[in-house]
Amino acid sequence: MRIFEYENINEMSFETAKTVFNFYDYYIRKQGYFSLVLAGGNTPKLLYQILASEYNLKINWNDVYIFFGDERYVDKENEYSNYKMAFETLISKIDIPPKNIFRIRTEIEPIEKCVEDYENQILKFFEKKDKDVSFDLILLGMGNDGHVASIFPDIEISNNKYIDYVIPKNANPLVPRITFTYNTINNSKNVVFLISGKEKIKVLNEVFRGKEYPVGNIKPRENLIYFISK
Numbered sequence: 001m002r003i004f005e006y007e008n009i010n011e012m013s014f015e016t017a018k019t020v021f022n023f024y025d026y027y028i029r030k031q032g033y034f035s036l037v038l039a040g041g042n043t044p045k046l047l048y049q050i051l052a053s054e055y056n057l058k059i060n061w062n063d064v065y066i067f068f069g070d071e072r073y074v075d076k077e078n079e080y081s082n083y084k085m086a087f088e089t090l091i092s093k094i095d096i097p098p099k100n101i102f103r104i105r106t107e108i109e110p111i112e113k114c115v116e117d118y119e120n121q122i123l124k125f126f127e128k129k130d131k132d133v134s135f136d137l138i139l140l141g142m143g144n145d146g147h148v149a150s151i152f153p154d155i156e157i158s159n160n161k162y163i164d165y166v167i168p169k170n171a172n173p174l175v176p177r178i179t180f181t182y183n184t185i186n187n188s189k190n191v192v193f194l195i196s197g198k199e200k201i202k203v204l205n206e207v208f209r210g211k212e213y214p215v216g217n218i219k220p221r222e223n224l225i226y227f228i229s230k
């Protein structure tokens with residue numbers, strides 16, 4: 001585990017962008033493509049803008065496959081949609097083929113079918129690559145309650161599946177969510193956390209002292225990196 005601390009979200013986002021680029025570069029040389037899972041919420045917005053500007057021309061987006069670690073079960077045009085945020089800050093600004101974007105199709109009802117659809121998209125992607133489901137890099141945020149992706153404290157999540165849905169008791173926005181399971185996250189090669197703000201740092205310190213929160217259960221196969229800012 002590696003922890004990097006910064007004075008502000010600006011510095012943190014620039015340094016995280018460098019790390020994302022380094023992972024991209026490593027996997028392109030190694031296997032010719034890079035599977036990247038995006039976090040939702042507010043914290044990664046600046047990182048995505050930096051990737052879409054400073055790194056736009058350094059990255060061959062044809063070789064990048066973008067997934068989402070979780071989604072709020074709302075329309076893709078809804079202000080709370082993680083896809084909408086990623087589209088506005090990153091996807092709409094880069095030259096990436098639509099087939100490289102693996103969106104959680106929240107228009108599919110009921111939510112169980114939406115989960116199934118996303119799981120199938122993921123299975124097919126890795127089947128075509130003749131690989132087990134193991135993402136190269138998962139970006140994750142953390143809520144003030146220690147939730148990661150949409151795995152919340154005190155809410156059961158399946159460990160036999162790749163994707164599950166939850167009906168949170170407390171969340172903002174309080175809507176059903178589709179999420180990667182621990183299984184999927186911990187089978188990935190690398191996880192990079194982006195954590196910003198006093199309240200979250202307090203939670204993280206509690207985790208490091210042994211208190212149970214979802215964030216504490218994240219243990220990918222290769223690298224676990226925390227980028228933290230005040």
Ligand SMILES: O=C1O[C@H](COP(=O)(O)O)[C@@H](O)[C@H](O)[C@H]1O
Nearest residue numbers: 039040041042043141142143149
């Ligand atoms: O609801 C969510 O929250 C977390 C943290 O978001 P932030 O706004 O505090 O950065 C986020 O990682 C997750 O993707 C999102 O759905």
